[in-house]
Amino acid sequence: xxxxxxxxxxxxxxxxxxxxxxxxxxxxxxxxxxxxxxxxxxxxxxxxxxxxxxxxxxxxxxxxxxxxxxxxxxxxxxxxxxxxxxxxxxxxxxxxxxxxxxxxxxxxxxxxxxxxxxxxxxxxxxxxxxxxxxxxxxxxxxxxxxxxxxxxxxxxxxxxxxxxxxxxxxx
Ligand SMILES: Cc1cc2nc3c(=O)[nH]c(=O)nc-3n(C[C@H](O)[C@H](O)[C@H](O)COP(=O)(O)O)c2cc1C
Numbered sequence: 001x002x003x004x005x006x007x008x009x010x011x012x013x014x015x016x017x018x019x020x021x022x023x024x025x026x027x028x029x030x031x032x033x034x035x036x037x038x039x040x041x042x043x044x045x046x047x048x049x050x051x052x053x054x055x056x057x058x059x060x061x062x063x064x065x066x067x068x069x070x071x072x073x074x075x076x077x078x079x080x081x082x083x084x085x086x087x088x089x090x091x092x093x094x095x096x097x098x099x100x101x102x103x104x105x106x107x108x109x110x111x112x113x114x115x116x117x118x119x120x121x122x123x124x125x126x127x128x129x130x131x132x133x134x135x136x137x138x139x140x141x142x143x144x145x146x147x148x149x150x151x152x153x154x155x156x157x158x159x160x161x162x163x164x165x166x167x168x169x170x171x
Pocket of ligand 1: 012013014015016067070116118119120121154155
C-alpha cells in the first residue's frame, strides 16, 4: 500500500550510525538522481556531486569536521558543490541545495539506507576542495553521510504546527 507523503516526511530521521555493509553505486546514483529532480531558480540546476566511497578519503574528510565519527563510519559520502551562475543570486542557489538534500534524504530512506545532512564541515570547505581535488570555482554547499542504519532508534521532534503560524489572513 502506498504510504501517505506526510507519513514519509514524518518518519524520515537523520541516521548517524551505520553498519559495515557497503552501499552500491546503483543506490547512490538513485539518491543523486532524486536530488537532481529538485526545483532550482530558473531551473539553473547549479548543483554538482562528488561521490566518495574510498575509505582513505573518507578518513581524511572525517578530520575536517567535529562530526568525525559520523563521517569515519559512513559507507559513502555525497558532497554537493555549487557552481554559481551569474544569472541567479547565491541565496537562491543555496536554497536549491536544500531541496536537493531533502529529495536525497527521503529517497535514501525509501530504499532502506540511512543518511544525514552534514553542514558543519563547510567550515573547512576549502580543505574539502583540496582533498577531493575540486577546483575553487565549486563551493561546498553540503555533504551527506550514507550507509545502512545500525539501528532505527532515532528520535526527533517538532513544535506543534500551530506554533509556526504567525497569523492567518482571510479564510
Ligand atoms: C542545514 C543543515 C545542516 C546540518 N548539519 C548537520 C551536521 O553538521 N551534523 C549533524 O549531525 N547533523 C546535521 N544536520 C541534521 C539536523 O541536526 C537534523 O536534521 C535535525 O536535528 C532534525 O532531525 P531529523 O533530521 O531526524 O528530523 C543538519 C541539517 C541541516 C538542515
